[in-house]
Amino acid sequence: MSKDQDANKAENEPDGLRAGELAVELPERFDASLYFIGHIQTPWKRRADCPKNPREADAICTIIVAPRWLAALEGLETVTHLVVLYWMDRARRDLVVQAPAHYAERRGTFALRSPVRPNPIAVSVVRLLGIDNNRLSVVGLDCLDGTPLLDIKPYFASTDSVPDASVGWHAALKRRTG
Amino acid sequence: MSKDQDANKAENEPDGLRAGELAVELPERFDASLYFIGHIQTPWKRRADCPKNPREADAICTIIVAPRWLAALEGLETVTHLVVLYWMDRARRDLVVQAPAHYAERRGTFALRSPVRPNPIAVSVVRLLGIDNNRLSVVGLDCLDGTPLLDIKPYFASTDSVPDASVGWHAALKRRTG
Numbered sequence: 516m517s518k519d520q521d522a523n524k525a526e527n528e529p530d531g532l533r534a535g536e537l538a539v540e541l542p543e544r545f546d547a548s549l550y551f552i553g554h555i556q557t558p559w560k561r562r563a564d565c566p567k568n569p570r571e572a573d574a575i576c577t578i579i580v581a582p583r584w585l586a587a588l589e590g591l592e593t594v595t596h597l598v599v600l601y602w603m604d605r606a607r608r609d610l611v612v613q614a615p616a617h618y619a620e621r622r623g624t625f626a627l628r629s630p631v632r633p634n635p636i637a638v639s640v641v642r643l644l645g646i647d648n649n650r651l652s653v654v655g656l657d658c659l660d661g662t663p664l665l666d667i668k669p670y671f672a673s674t675d676s677v678p679d680a681s682v683g684w685h686a687a688l689k690r691r692t693g
Numbered sequence: 694m695s696k697d698q699d700a701n702k703a704e705n706e707p708d709g710l711r712a713g714e715l716a717v718e719l720p721e722r723f724d725a726s727l728y729f730i731g732h733i734q735t736p737w738k739r740r741a742d743c744p745k746n747p748r749e750a751d752a753i754c755t756i757i758v759a760p761r762w763l764a765a766l767e768g769l770e771t772v773t774h775l776v777v778l779y780w781m782d783r784a785r786r787d788l789v790v791q792a793p794a795h796y797a798e799r800r801g802t803f804a805l806r807s808p809v810r811p812n813p814i815a816v817s818v819v820r821l822l823g824i825d826n827n828r829l830s831v832v833g834l835d836c837l838d839g840t841p842l843l844d845i846k847p848y849f850a851s852t853d854s855v856p857d858a859s860v861g862w863h864a865a866l867k868r869r870t871g
């Protein structure tokens with residue numbers, strides 16, 4: 516059986532796992548709960564349209580903060596970059612090993628930025644263009660239109676920026692695939 | 694009344710607010726739920742002992758991943774830095790404007806990295822020293838011993854590192870206070 520056939524077969528299996536992927540039984544109960552504090556407007560209506568990573572995302576997106584939290588934006592206009600947390604609400608949560616379609620090899624969930632993870636919280640660093648009442652214009656998001664918002668934080672270069680950090684498996688992949 | 698007296702008075706108010714702080718009514722229900730996937734061992738047993746920010750935190754801490762998720766660490770050993778998400782479970786969630794004790798001015802919650810926020814999820818960038826089964830040795834955390842773990846992600850300098858980002862209100866404060 517060719518690799519392609521094998522992948523097709525796995526994708527058609529009833530549990531939706533690709534070859535080499537591994538799911539675990541989820542815990543019986545949750546431990547904490549979240550409020551959606553707003554949502555994100557982006558140009559991407561379907562997952563297939565989303566940029567593969569924020570580096571490729573130069574579209575201006577709009578973060579809409581629910582009116583209840585408006586006063587919490589005070590002082591944010593002095594900040595150049597934000598850490599935005601949002602909820603990837605369409606992702607399954609039980610995979611511990613994944614074989615993303617665009618990588619040849621399987622990888623542990625915590626070694627990936629995939630939306631599929633026990634707690635599907637995305638962390639994105641964005642550039643703040645401006646604030647108009649409860650609407651923030653930003654560049655650097657790659658999520659679906661309507662994605663629920665969890666948090667906004669100021670980005671501190673002193674603690675958040677590590678220019679020489681590396682992800683070994685990703686660098687090796689790039690060396691091989693060019 | 695002196696500034697100190699004023700601050701004392703506010704701290705003694707029954708609602709626990711300092712002068713200038715603002716609380717809102719929390720939403721009636723939660724929108725999503727989290728699993729604690731492990732916990733963090735640190736040298737700090739009381740909040741007063743914690744370093745004021747991760748920059749000052751050079752202690753080696755240990756992230757303990759619950760056995761259920763062990764396979765999700767595969768490939769993480771090739772990564773130099775991690776984004777660690779954890780739950781600040783002792784923080785109130787209803788403050789939109791805060792007057793942190795170490796700053797003279799009040800500030801919106803989303804312009805601060807305070808644990809007090811609608812969804813008390815902390816984001817810390819740490820250096821990974823090593824992995825021994827389900828135990829990760831890291832440098833760069835400043836949280837209490839026993840803090841619940843939410844997620845571990847690889848840190849990608851290409852999208853996560855912005856060396857020239859600035860937080861205007863904080864820079865102005867440092868210029869004034871030296």
